[in-house]
Every structure is written in structure tokens, then in C-alpha cells.
Amino acid sequence: MESPKALGLGSSLMNVQELAKEPMLAIPQSYIRSEEEEPSITSHGSDSLQTIPVIDMNRLVFGQTDLELENLHFLCKEWGIFQLVNHGVGSSVVEKLRNEIQGFYKLPLEEKMRYKIKEGDVEGYGTILMHENQKVDWADRLYMITNPVHRRKDHLLPEFPSSLRESLESYISELQKLAMTLLGLIAKALKIEEREIEEMFDDGMQAMRLTYYPPCPQPEKVMGLTAHSDPTGITILLQVNGVEGFQVKRDGIWIPVNVLPDAFVVNVGDVLEILSNGLYKSIEHRATVNSEKERISIAMFFFPKFQSEVGPAPTLLNPQNPPLFKRVGMEKYVKDLISRKLDGKSFLEQMRRSS
Numbered sequence: 001m002e003s004p005k006a007l008g009l010g011s012s013l014m015n016v017q018e019l020a021k022e023p024m025l026a027i028p029q030s031y032i033r034s035e036e037e038e039p040s041i042t043s044h045g046s047d048s049l050q051t052i053p054v055i056d057m058n059r060l061v062f063g064q065t066d067l068e069l070e071n072l073h074f075l076c077k078e079w080g081i082f083q084l085v086n087h088g089v090g091s092s093v094v095e096k097l098r099n100e101i102q103g104f105y106k107l108p109l110e111e112k113m114r115y116k117i118k119e120g121d122v123e124g125y126g127t128i129l130m131h132e133n134q135k136v137d138w139a140d141r142l143y144m145i146t147n148p149v150h151r152r153k154d155h156l157l158p159e160f161p162s163s164l165r166e167s168l169e170s171y172i173s174e175l176q177k178l179a180m181t182l183l184g185l186i187a188k189a190l191k192i193e194e195r196e197i198e199e200m201f202d203d204g205m206q207a208m209r210l211t212y213y214p215p216c217p218q219p220e221k222v223m224g225l226t227a228h229s230d231p232t233g234i235t236i237l238l239q240v241n242g243v244e245g246f247q248v249k250r251d252g253i254w255i256p257v258n259v260l261p262d263a264f265v266v267n268v269g270d271v272l273e274i275l276s277n278g279l280y281k282s283i284e285h286r287a288t289v290n291s292e293k294e295r296i297s298i299a300m301f302f303f304p305k306f307q308s309e310v311g312p313a314p315t316l317l318n319p320q321n322p323p324l325f326k327r328v329g330m331e332k333y334v335k336d337l338i339s340r341k342l343d344g345k346s347f348l349e350q351m352r353r354s355s
Helices: 016-021 057-062 065-078 091-104 109-115 162-190 194-201 270-275 330-338
Strands: 010-012 054-056 081-085 124-129 140-147 206-213 225-228 234-239 246-250 253-256 264-268 285-287 295-302
Touching: 054 057, 054 065, 057 065, 057 162, 065 081, 065 162, 091 162, 091 234, 091 295, 109 124, 140 162, 162 194, 162 206, 162 234, 162 295
Parallel strands: 054 081
Antiparallel strands: 010 124, 081 264, 124 140, 140 206, 206 295, 225 285, 234 264, 234 295, 246 253, 246 285
């Protein structure tokens, strides 16, 4: 895979968490969005928040399977996102990680900077700058590839404080099992061979993004996370400290989401839209910030393995359902992904076949 340095990427050492600690007469221009990009101002009261559909994992696996599979199929088609409860990941594993992540973001800046993004890379702590005039998200993030294990960066997870490292390893292990179970059920819902999905995703590329959104004195002027769809198969999100800010785009309108306390949020990624030949829909989402509270989240991304191809599942194709998307090797898919900025569903659109 071509290195990010060859693609001209750089990293910024701007730290929003530190910036937010200082009294601000004006927000730096690099964070201010145009009027078209500004987040709509919504009340953070419970009446303004919507609960996106919920799937009970226990019922999906052990209940009335056909009915639950139909529901999974419907939500992947019509919503592209759902909350997952009774998911089987131990509450102690989740709570320990929540505490460790909050502890990480309380470390002195010089400690966190041990894990900074290196020039020309995309992994690590900090902000990626693609060009000088780029608008920057009001957030600090730590992004890293966690699988395959041999692709892990030596200065990241292997060097974390032992308690944080152990918590992450336990969580990663649990989510790998959960994701593969979910992907197998998605194959059943799509009526394709389970092995088609297993061969794509077993020991696939996996990554994590730990994001810290500090309070902002003018939250309506900035964006915590630029609107985009994920380029993944599926993404599993954990809201760490119960502060809202996650929004999804449905029927052209941004909806603030009320995440249930013990739920994961699972969203369909571009790869799954491609695999289903457009039947399932990856969902655009973003994160807003507020003026009073910090927000922390952990997203885990599940991609196919590097040796596989990204394209529509062969068993879904026939003369009445021709392929809508190109077929490319995973290595090329990732290279193209790294070279593009977040911009709605534009990455998926460039995968469409021209008619």
C-alpha cells in the first residue's frame, strides 16, 4: 500500500483540549465553518432527541430468528443504523475502558504527545491536515489500526500505559467476536452465503478512533466531526461519558440521537452498501459540540481483509440486478480512502459504475 507520505499528508500539533482551557475572545478561523456547514442549533433537552431503532442481540441470536432477521434487514435498508442492546459484551469490560479513556484524556499534554501522529502518517494522536486552508474539527482524536496485529504501530497500543492497553485489548477481543456474529447475521438477512462475508471480514482490517470533544464557547460555529459516511463494513460506536452530540442524516434532515446507556450504535458502512449492491444504505453522520460539557466516544471500524476485493456479492447479481459498483482490491480501496477528505458520501459515489 502506498504510504501516506507519498500522498502528501501532514499532521498538525494543534490541541483543541488545551485550546479550550484558555479564555477565548474569538475562535481561531481554522475551526469556523461556513454558514452552510454550521450545525443546526438543537436543544439538548430529552424532547428534542430521537431514539434510533433498537435491536436486541439476544433475541436476534436466540429468539424468533426469521422475524428478527427481517427487522435487521429492514433497518439496514431503511435506516443504515441501529442501537444494539443485550450485545453480550461484559459491562465490566465496557466500564473499565470508559474509565481508562477518560483517564487518558486527563493526562498532561506531554504524556499524550508521546503518541502523536508522525509526519506523513494518519495514525496516532492529533489532527490530520491535508492542505493549509482545511477546516479543522473541534476535537482531538487518537486513531490506530488494531488488526492485523502485525500492522500495529510500535509507538501506539504496544506503548500505552498497561491498564489502558489491557482494557483496550479486552474490548477489541469482545468487539471482534460481536462484529463477526453480526456480519454473519447480515449475510443471512441478505440471503447470501455466510462464507462470502466470513472470507472478506475474518481477520480483516480493524481500526479504532478515540475522540475527545471539548466544550466550545460558540458551538454553533464549529463541527466536532465533519459529516460523512464510514468507508467500513460496519462501525460500532460506544458513547463513553453519556454526553449527546451524535447526529444522523435522515430524509435530508439532521437528527440528534439519544443513545441508550448500555447500547452500542452500529452503522452500515460504504463497504456493506457496495456488498449489498445498494440494497443496504450507509448513513451520513456527524458530531456536534456544546458549550458546557466534554464528550468522549470510541468508534471501532471493521473492514475486509487486505487480500480481499470490495464489490457486490456475486450471489446477489443477475440480469435483473446488475452490479452498481466497481470491484477493487482492498489495498487500492484503502489507498484511495486515505487520500480523500471527509465529505458526505462522496467516497462511495466514486465507487459507482458509470452507466
